[in-house]
Amino acid sequence: MLATLLRRVPYLTEADIAACLPLWTKSVTLKRNDFLIRAGQVEHHLYFVSSGAMRIYLPDATEEICVGFAYGTSLICSFPSFVENRPSDYCLQALKKTELLAVSRADFLALLDSNANFARFWRMELERVLVGRIEREIDLLLPEPERRLQRLLARSPHLFQLIPKKYIASYLRMTPETLSRLR
Amino acid sequence: MLATLLRRVPYLTEADIAACLPLWTKSVTLKRNDFLIRAGQVEHHLYFVSSGAMRIYLPDATEEICVGFAYGTSLICSFPSFVENRPSDYCLQALKKTELLAVSRADFLALLDSNANFARFWRMELERVLVGRIEREIDLLLPEPERRLQRLLARSPHLFQLIPKKYIASYLRMTPETLSRLR
DNA sequence: GGTAAATCTTGAGGCTAATCAAGGTTTGGT
DNA sequence: ACCAAACCTTGATTAGCCTCAAGATTTACC
Numbered sequence: 001m002l003a004t005l006l007r008r009v010p011y012l013t014e015a016d017i018a019a020c021l022p023l024w025t026k027s028v029t030l031k032r033n034d035f036l037i038r039a040g041q042v043e044h045h046l047y048f049v050s051s052g053a054m055r056i057y058l059p060d061a062t063e064e065i066c067v068g069f070a071y072g073t074s075l076i077c078s079f080p081s082f083v084e085n086r087p088s089d090y091c092l093q094a095l096k097k098t099e100l101l102a103v104s105r106a107d108f109l110a111l112l113d114s115n116a117n118f119a120r121f122w123r124m125e126l127e128r129v130l131v132g133r134i135e136r137e138i139d140l141l142l143p144e145p146e147r148r149l150q151r152l153l154a155r156s157p158h159l160f161q162l163i164p165k166k167y168i169a170s171y172l173r174m175t176p177e178t179l180s181r182l183r
Numbered sequence: 184m185l186a187t188l189l190r191r192v193p194y195l196t197e198a199d200i201a202a203c204l205p206l207w208t209k210s211v212t213l214k215r216n217d218f219l220i221r222a223g224q225v226e227h228h229l230y231f232v233s234s235g236a237m238r239i240y241l242p243d244a245t246e247e248i249c250v251g252f253a254y255g256t257s258l259i260c261s262f263p264s265f266v267e268n269r270p271s272d273y274c275l276q277a278l279k280k281t282e283l284l285a286v287s288r289a290d291f292l293a294l295l296d297s298n299a300n301f302a303r304f305w306r307m308e309l310e311r312v313l314v315g316r317i318e319r320e321i322d323l324l325l326p327e328p329e330r331r332l333q334r335l336l337a338r339s340p341h342l343f344q345l346i347p348k349k350y351i352a353s354y355l356r357m358t359p360e361t362l363s364r365l366r
Numbered sequence: 367g368g369t370a371a372a373t374c375t376t377g378a379g380g381c382t383a384a385t386c387a388a389g390g391t392t393t394g395g396t
Numbered sequence: 397a398c399c400a401a402a403c404c405t406t407g408a409t410t411a412g413c414c415t416c417a418a419g420a421t422t423t424a425c426c
Contacts, residue, residue, distance in 0.1 A: 058321060065324045080314045119302055126309040131263045133316045138241060140323040141248045141356055165374065173324055175414060180375050358384060363405050
């Protein structure tokens, strides 16, 4: 539930949350393999995953390179497309039945401008995501597949129950065969 | 010059810039191979590179993995350490004589809280950096060394005049020999 | 619950990039 | 400008991951 996520942020008041919640006017339900966005489309919404699981992948010339997952109660979008209002390089696809709420870019930006507490929340969310990306970069730079796997197991062991191994292998920059052999 | 960087931001007024500049009280000059920060230290400052060039690397067990460069007029710090106030995983080292200005975390956070325009600047700076990281992630995920090199050549050709090839090779997740053979 | 599809595992072989090594070139510091 | 150190290049060899393939297992959907 979105309200639960927001209530965990100490400096957001009930008034801030009450100002935010009504902006999530769009509701989306995806079946397995449905797309939330395809490469080439412009992303105009920021999404909250209520339930289900998604994968984010780059449709490269010869293969689909998996760059991330979303599940549980997290925010998700094709970030460069949403922020820069340009066509997405990525596809976002449901791995199972998935329910999402969405806020439009215009409403979201207006909220950031009108509510300093919420602007602070978004700033800290960006910092948190950026720190996560930097951690992730370390993973990708390690030359040994085994150490890349170890780091993911240490950080996100639940992924292995939730996401098909072939996508995790792609995320870890190795083939499914190599991942299977490492286990 | 720091003022030049800030004046390029359309929504920062001269008053905003005047409020910001005096906070950069610390001045640092590094010789070649000097460290701005070593792994294990906590980063309490955000830096602006006035001149020179720096590399950011991860001192891994067996090798130094290069994760980025800073030069010209850019902001730089060990980001996870600065944001989360914890020991840095990274080393920041000067590649030549380098001059920097610094603002303390406390002063910077106070500025973000007191100046909405500056908070907006920082939010957009974070978004910009995050988009760059996502681009960078694509580079790292490409399996072929040749395509990783092509993307860097397309995006930052000047790096090859500025930075020793061995660090660029590490940044591109390949050995100096492989980089040399690709050219 | 049953069936088909998707996914995972295991094996054999090939290829690419890493390693090791040596010579040539550039760069830094005095 | 000189010398020394750092850096870059090229070659030969090796190791590790990918590719291809087939069988086993799990999962999805009616």
